[in-house]
Amino acid sequence: MLKRLIPDHLRGQFLRYVVVGTWNTLFGYGCFFLLVRFFLHFLPAQPALTASIAFIVATVINVTVSFLGYKWFVFRTQGNYLREYRRSLLVYLPSLALSAVAIAPLTGLLRLVPHLKTQAPYVAGAALAGFNVIASFLGHKHISFKTKLET
Numbered sequence: 612m613l614k615r616l617i618p619d620h621l622r623g624q625f626l627r628y629v630v631v632g633t634w635n636t637l638f639g640y641g642c643f644f645l646l647v648r649f650f651l652h653f654l655p656a657q658p659a660l661t662a663s664i665a666f667i668v669a670t671v672i673n674v675t676v677s678f679l680g681y682k683w684f685v686f687r688t689q690g691n692y693l694r695e696y697r698r699s700l701l702v703y704l705p706s707l708a709l710s711a712v713a714i715a716p717l718t719g720l721l722r723l724v725p726h727l728k729t730q731a732p733y734v735a736g737a738a739l740a741g742f743n744v745i746a747s748f749l750g751h752k753h754i755s756f757k758t759k760l761e762t
Contacts, residue, residue: 706742
């Protein structure tokens with residue numbers, strides 16, 4: 612099935628993307644999780660605000676880790692760090708903005724579910740991660756790490 616969906620010349624790149632993307636997702640969610648726990652110590656009565664603050668701080672860290680993984684291991688481009696990093700930020704910006712706006716109300720909504728009350732910020736962050744994975748691959752492939760040969 613993979614052969615039908617992905618051309619031969621892109622298959623290795625896609626598989627590397629899956630490996631690096633899995634790492635990025637685990638690292639990114641772990642970073643978010645730890646930051647939520649950290650900020651909940653300061654704002655225990657404000658889980659939605661805590662989730663938003665943790666999301667913003669984690670995003671700064673995670674975008675950089677993600678960028679380097681994609682640059683070095685997936686798309687294997689040389690030089691152009693600043694230009695590609697700026698492009699990466701442009702790729703991430705729409706989905707991250709949507710997630711930043713959605714996480715507080717989603718956390719609030721999930722707190723209404725009795726068995727999710729204390730886990731709501733974590734579940735909301737995990738739910739939004741899936742959307743970001745798909746959007747980032749398409750953006751990185753066609754914007755961040757696009758080579759002159761692909762134009």
